[in-house]
Amino acid sequence: MSTSAQEILGTSRREGRRLMDLWWQRMTEAAQTGHPAAYVFVMAPLSELLLTFDFVINAPEITSLQTAIRGQSQAYIQLAEDYGFSPDICGYVKADVGVQLKQGEHPYGRVPKPALVVTNNVCNTYIKWAEFWEHYYGCPVFTFDLPGWRGRESLREGTEAFRETFENDCRYVLGQLRELVELCERVTGKPFDIDRFREHLREANRMAELYHAVCDTNRHVPAPFNAPLEGVTYQGIANLYRGTPEGTRYFELALEEMRERVRLGMAAVPDERFRLVLVGTACYSHFRRFVELFSSWGGVFVHSTYMVFAGGGFLPGFRYDLSRPLESFAEQMVRATYWGWTGAMFYQQEWLDQVVRDWKVDGICFHGVKSCRTTSTGLPDVREWMRVQRNVPGLFIQSDLVDPRLWSDAQIKNRVDAFFEALAAHKATAGR
Amino acid sequence: MELERIFDDLRALVEDPSFPAVRRWLEANPQGKVVGHFQVFFPEEVAHAAGLLPVKIAGAGGTVQVRQADARIAAFVCSIVRSSLELALSGRLDFLSLMVVPNICDAARNGCGVWVRSFPQMRVETLYHPHNASSAYAVDYLVGEYRRIGRVIEELSGRPITDDALRASIALFNENRRLLREVYRIKRETPWLLSAVESYLLVRSAGLMPREEHNALLRRVLELVPQRPAKKQDRIRVVLEGGFCEQPPLDMLAVIQNACYIVDDDLMIGLRWITEDVPLDGDPWRNLADSYLNRSSYSPVQRDPRKPKAEMLLRRIREAGAEAAIVAAAKMCEPGLEEQVNYSRALDAAGIPHLVMEFEETMTVFEQVGMEVETFAESLLFQFA
Numbered sequence: 001m002s003t004s005a006q007e008i009l010g011t012s013r014r015e016g017r018r019l020m021d022l023w024w025q026r027m028t029e030a031a032q033t034g035h036p037a038a039y040v041f042v043m044a045p046l047s048e049l050l051l052t053f054d055f056v057i058n059a060p061e062i063t064s065l066q067t068a069i070r071g072q073s074q075a076y077i078q079l080a081e082d083y084g085f086s087p088d089i090c091g092y093v094k095a096d097v098g099v100q101l102k103q104g105e106h107p108y109g110r111v112p113k114p115a116l117v118v119t120n121n122v123c124n125t126y127i128k129w130a131e132f133w134e135h136y137y138g139c140p141v142f143t144f145d146l147p148g149w150r151g152r153e154s155l156r157e158g159t160e161a162f163r164e165t166f167e168n169d170c171r172y173v174l175g176q177l178r179e180l181v182e183l184c185e186r187v188t189g190k191p192f193d194i195d196r197f198r199e200h201l202r203e204a205n206r207m208a209e210l211y212h213a214v215c216d217t218n219r220h221v222p223a224p225f226n227a228p229l230e231g232v233t234y235q236g237i238a239n240l241y242r243g244t245p246e247g248t249r250y251f252e253l254a255l256e257e258m259r260e261r262v263r264l265g266m267a268a269v270p271d272e273r274f275r276l277v278l279v280g281t282a283c284y285s286h287f288r289r290f291v292e293l294f295s296s297w298g299g300v301f302v303h304s305t306y307m308v309f310a311g312g313g314f315l316p317g318f319r320y321d322l323s324r325p326l327e328s329f330a331e332q333m334v335r336a337t338y339w340g341w342t343g344a345m346f347y348q349q350e351w352l353d354q355v356v357r358d359w360k361v362d363g364i365c366f367h368g369v370k371s372c373r374t375t376s377t378g379l380p381d382v383r384e385w386m387r388v389q390r391n392v393p394g395l396f397i398q399s400d401l402v403d404p405r406l407w408s409d410a411q412i413k414n415r416v417d418a419f420f421e422a423l424a425a426h427k428a429t430a431g432r
Numbered sequence: 433m434e435l436e437r438i439f440d441d442l443r444a445l446v447e448d449p450s451f452p453a454v455r456r457w458l459e460a461n462p463q464g465k466v467v468g469h470f471q472v473f474f475p476e477e478v479a480h481a482a483g484l485l486p487v488k489i490a491g492a493g494g495t496v497q498v499r500q501a502d503a504r505i506a507a508f509v510c511s512i513v514r515s516s517l518e519l520a521l522s523g524r525l526d527f528l529s530l531m532v533v534p535n536i537c538d539a540a541r542n543g544c545g546v547w548v549r550s551f552p553q554m555r556v557e558t559l560y561h562p563h564n565a566s567s568a569y570a571v572d573y574l575v576g577e578y579r580r581i582g583r584v585i586e587e588l589s590g591r592p593i594t595d596d597a598l599r600a601s602i603a604l605f606n607e608n609r610r611l612l613r614e615v616y617r618i619k620r621e622t623p624w625l626l627s628a629v630e631s632y633l634l635v636r637s638a639g640l641m642p643r644e645e646h647n648a649l650l651r652r653v654l655e656l657v658p659q660r661p662a663k664k665q666d667r668i669r670v671v672l673e674g675g676f677c678e679q680p681p682l683d684m685l686a687v688i689q690n691a692c693y694i695v696d697d698d699l700m701i702g703l704r705w706i707t708e709d710v711p712l713d714g715d716p717w718r719n720l721a722d723s724y725l726n727r728s729s730y731s732p733v734q735r736d737p738r739k740p741k742a743e744m745l746l747r748r749i750r751e752a753g754a755e756a757a758i759v760a761a762a763k764m765c766e767p768g769l770e771e772q773v774n775y776s777r778a779l780d781a782a783g784i785p786h787l788v789m790e791f792e793e794t795m796t797v798f799e800q801v802g803m804e805v806e807t808f809a810e811s812l813l814f815q816f817a
Contacts, residue, residue, distance in 0.1 A: 084776060086761075086769040086790075088508070093770070121563040124538050127735045128770040135742075135774060143735045145564035147577070148535070151557040152548050154580070161583065168576030172562075175569030346545035368506045373766060377513070377542035378549075381504035385549050398506070 009261065012254035016233040019250060020108075023240050028109035030056040036115035036188055039133065042235065042310045043122040043341045044146055044333065047242040048200035049177070052193055053184045056112060059239050060129070061310075063111055064095035065232075068284035068402035070107040077403055091371040091402040093129045100136060113137055116187045118180065120144040122341040123374040140187060142180050146173060146333060148342030155338055166334065174330035181326075194325060200243035201320040201329065208314035210251030211238055217258035218302045219359050222267030223275065224258045227301035228282040228291055230268070231311075238312040273298030274423055275360055277352065279305045279382065280367040280375045285404035293413055294365070297420040302359045305344050305375075308351065313340035345375055349385050356392055363423045368398040370406050393426050395419035435656045438649065442633040443682065445640055449495045449524050453641035457485050458527055465529040465588055470516060471677040472536050472702035472731055474559065475720050477601040477710075478582050480643065482589040488639025488703065489525070491515045491678060494794045496522065504546050510764040511793045512678035513543045520551065529588050530555045532581065535563075536677065536733040537767050557584060565725050565736035574721035582717070598716040606709045608643050611650035616696065616704075618654075620752045623669070623693035624662045628685045635700045636679070667693045668812045671749045673775060674760030674768055675699035676731040680791045687802040688758065691809040696752035698731065705729050732771035741771060742778030749784060756812055757786040758805070762793070785812055 030037045038055035040046055047057055067073040076098025077091060083101060085094050104111035117139055119130035127143060134141045147169045154161055181192045214234060217224050225231070234254065241247030276294065278301045283290045294301065313336030321328035344351055355361060364386060366379040376398075383394035397415050400406035445453060458464055467479040468489045476486035491512035492498075498511075501518040519525050531551075533544040535558055547556045560577055562570040582593050615634050618626050634653060638646050670692045674680075679699065688694060708727040711719045730736065730744040749757055759775045761768035772788060779786040787808045789801065 084773040086772070088764050089766050089769050121535065121735075124535070124541070124733070125766055125770075127563060128732070128767055131735075131774065132770075135777075141737070143564045143737075145562055145567070145570075147560035147573075148541075149545075149558065150560070150580075151544070151555070153555065154557060154584070161580070164576070164583075165580055168573060168580070171576075172567075172569050172573035175572075176564055176567050179567060179569075342541070346542050347548065348545075349549070368508075370508045372538075373506075373509055373542060374538035376506045377509050377539045378504070378546045379506060381546045381549055384504065398508075 008257050009266075010257070012230070012250070012257045013233070015250055015253050016237060019237055019241060019246060024109040026056050027058060027112055031104050031110040031112035035112070037112035039114045039117045039130070041120060041123070041126050042239045043313065044120045044144060044337070045239050045242055045312065046118055046144065046180075047239070048197060048204055048329065049180065050118070050184070051200050051243055052197045053188045053190055055116065055184075055188070057240060058111060058114070060096045061092050062236055062240065063099060063106055063108075064092040064402055065284050066108055067095045067099070067106065068404070069287060071285070072107050073285055073402040074404050076102075089371060090125050090129070091400050093125060093132070095402050096129070097132060100133070114139045116184065117141040118144055120146055122146055122148065122337060125374065140183060142183055144176055144180065146337040146341075148337045149339075149346055152347075169334045170327075170330050173334055174327060177326055177330050198322050198325050201322055201325055203245060203248050204243040205319050206248045207238065207242060207251055208312070208318040210248065210255055211311060211314050212316060214251060214254050214258055215303065215307060217255070217262055220262045221275070221360060222265070222269070222272040223300045223302045224261035224266060224268055226268040226291060226295070227304040227307055228278055228287075231301075231304055231307045232282070235307060235310045235312075238314070239310070242312055267300070269295045269298060269300040271298050272300050274362045274420065274427070275300060275302045277301065277303050277305075277355055277359070277361050277364045278367060279348065279352070279364055279379060281306050281369055281372070281401055282367065283369075283399045283407055284402050285400070286407045286409070289409070293416045297416075299420065301365070302361060303355050305348055305351070308344040309341050309375075313337070315340050346378065349382055349389075352382070352386060352392075353390055356386075356390065361392070362427055363419070364392060364394040365419075366394055366396045368396065370398060370400045371403060372401060393419070393423055435653065435660070438653060439630050439633055442637050446633055446636050446682070447493065447495055449492050449519060451487065451524065451527070451640065453645075454485065454487055454527060457642055466527045467585065468525060468528045468531040470531070470533045470536075470540060471512070472534060472733060473561065473705045473724065474532055474534060474702070475578055475581075475724070476643075477598060477605050477720060478578060478593065479585055480601040480604065481593045481597040482582075482585045482591060484529075484585060484589055485642060486639075488700075489516050489519065489531070490636075490639070490700070491793050492519050493679065493681060494796060496524070504550065505543065508764055509539045509543075510678055510762050512762065513539045515793065517543060517546060517550070520547070528554055530557065530584065532557050532559050534559045534561055537765075539766070555584060555588070557581065561724065561734065563735040565734065566738050570725055571718065571721050574724060575715075575717050578717055578721055595716050599712050602710045602716055602719065603712060604643055604647070607647050608638060608650070609704065609706055610709070611647060611654065612638065612704050613707075614654055615650070618657060620695050622664075623695050624664045625657050625660050628672070628689040628694040628697070629682055632682070632685055632699055635703055638703050639700070666813070667691065668756055668809050669693045669695045669752070669754045671695065671745070671752055671754045671757045672697040672699070672760065673745055673748075673757060674762070674772070674791075676701045676733065677768070678762035678765060678793050680760065681793060681795050681798075683798055684791055684795060684801055687798045688805050690802070691805045692758075695754050696748050698729070701729055701731055732767040742774050745775055746778060746782055746784070755785070756808070757784060758789065759786050760789050760791055763790050785815075
């Protein structure tokens with residue numbers, strides 16, 4: 001291996017860690033100085049707009065996920081349940097409530113109080129989550145309403161019905177965008193600078209291209225990265241550094257590294273035997289174990305729906321028209337909501353069908369998360385559809401995002417092992 | 433006797449998963465088509481104006497064993513989403529030409545995808561009501577969304593929805609809402625004349641039969657109720673909150689009413705969502721959209737900063753002259769369970785006694801509920817005495 005190759009390998013991991021540390025540093029400083037922080041969500045993050053007003057961006061799904069990565073989510077969840085929240089609601093909400101009840105104290109730093117919350121309906125639980133902050137802090141909450149996927153017929157592109165629906169939705173979203181701009185101006189005391197906004201859009205355009213190019217490297221056999229592992233960093237950077245030169249640079253490095261791994265034939269999972277797609281999320285309270293259950297069989301996740309719906313809503317062909325920034329932003333938000341955020345969760349079989357072909361997938365793991373109905377409700381049905389309609393084997397397992405009490409190791413391992421035995425037989429029969 | 437017979441018939445209707453009133457309507461209208469709509473709110477006037485029959489699909493209660501739906505939907509999802517799908521998978525909704533699922537929650541919206549995959553012969557649509565209800569752009573958007581659903585309905589019916597037809601339907605449904613408000617006035621002012629189960633049957637049945645029939649039924653009931661010889665009893669007056677989507681079993685309501693007067697509630701709130709007459713002059717589409725947003729009730733599944741939900745609950749309690757509240761939530765109902773925390777803390781702050789509980793539409797054992805409610809009621813009776 002050449003010296004230059006050695007230098008490239010591992011750069012995205014190191015840079016990802018540095019950017020995460022930097023983000024926490026900015027969050028902690030904001031908590032200490034009172035610099036305005038905006039709370040947003042990974043589906044519809046609106047970073048391009050909020051950065052124009054110099055908000056520090058807090059993405060509470062990411063902070064909640066990180067409590068689990070650090071093995072501390074249960075204590076935070078328990079605090080929220082003591083406060084009154086049910087064991088049956090979203091673990092991300094409860095982990096965050098626990099953090100807020102501890103005045104922002106988090107294993108990675110301190111979470112600032114919100115100067116502004118921008119919630120949305122891509123996940124309806126976002127709205128309830130924001131209402132907690134609204135009651136707890138009395139902060140302004142803007143509900144950015146994004147009409148999503150409607151049904152098989154109504155959003156068929158090229159039809160008159162699609163055009164009318166799309167235009168109606170865009171008018172609504174653009175109107176809200178203007179209202180949000182006014183609110184940001186009031187909260188920060190700063191006027192909206194459309195040229196700065198345009199620059200963030202330009203960076204987001206570049207980031208979107210790079211994000212797809214990185215995902216595409218995993219079409220290669222063997223796959224250079226494991227979607228839940230490296231993918232969670234990609235998603236984090238795509239949201240926290242969306243529309244920034246740092247984010248763009250990160251994905252340039254990641255792409256360079258993945259292409260180098262492809263050139264060298266380096267596999268994310270040594271002796272790759274099975275190429276998989278993960279539908280839903282991983283279990284972050286048992287993150288390494290979750291991935292290991294599959295990699296120990298030579299199974300690599302070459303893609304995931306999580307990289308679509310939590311990856312910034314960057315669709316193939318995503319591009320802001322910089323000559324009409326607000327209008328174009330509204331249009332991309334509507335398209336991302338149709339296909340990236342809601343379609344990828346509620347009607348995902350068409351996307352899966354394509355990925356199975358293009359990424360040479362052997363089987364699909366559907367991971368139902370007890371506390372997330374948004375990602376999990378219809379998974380058994382999609383699994384059955386892919387099996388019956390496309391002869392693609394699927395595994396359905398259940399645990400949680402961040403609540404370690406819902407991880408049952410022996411039960412999940414049994415199911416995973418049985419799946420791989422069946423998958424090996426299926427692959428042999430199919431001659432693949 | 434006539435009143436008791438009416439309520440017996442209504443109970444039989446509500447508990448019959450074969451939708452007998454819909455099938456009777458289809459027999460009388462062999463070319464007729466039926467639009468199913470899931471909780472919470474759907475502008476039924478739009479379907480009615482096209483000559484279609486709108487029917488509320490609100491779960492099966494305990495009347496159907498959920499089998500097939502459990503194989504298609506994750507286990508940690510509320511019962512109403514699963515049992516509604518079961519009704520369809522078992523062929524009981526074979527009369528539906530269109531199913532509309534409003535974007536009330538993540539389970540329902542995701543469940544819409546399951547319906548689409550499961551029933552390729554049926555049109556299935558998600559209807560997006562605005563969650564940014566205070567936006568200056570919300571009414572215009574909703575007019576467009578209602579017209580979109582209207583076009584789908586026009587395709588099915590084969591006839592255009594004229595403004596005049598829509599106005600006539602609005603007038604019919606205005607009358608229905610006015611009569612239901614009268615039912616709730618009786619509940620508030622003279623709850624001994626009309627039990628919680630009876631008033632519930634009157635509301636629930638609105639979504640299960642043609643409104644013309646329902647209006648006639650309500651008018652007759654409202655004539656008969658004041659003639660009842662019932663006397664006021666010494667019971668606490670409570671508001672029951674938590675029935676905006678999945679419905680508590682009738683027997684659970686019966687257990688609660690044994691100890692309390694339920695003087696107001698949010699049961700089947702979608703059928704009572706619009707709280708005033710929808711104007712009949714001007715653009716009827718705009719009037720419907722404007723009424724959804726600006727002449728309406730509240731629920732945990734609509735975000736409207738002009739109607740903070742805890743304040744709305746306190747107002748409901750105050751206006752009903754209630755002394756206490758029962759704050760219920762359906763099992764696995766994310767918005768309901770989250771709102772419970774908000775309600776409970778607001779009631780604490782206001783010093784209003786309240787009982788927090790969970791329920792499921794399939795519950796069959798009510799001893800525990802009965803004991804909790806009786807204990808709650810007795811503690812308050814002693815306190816107020």
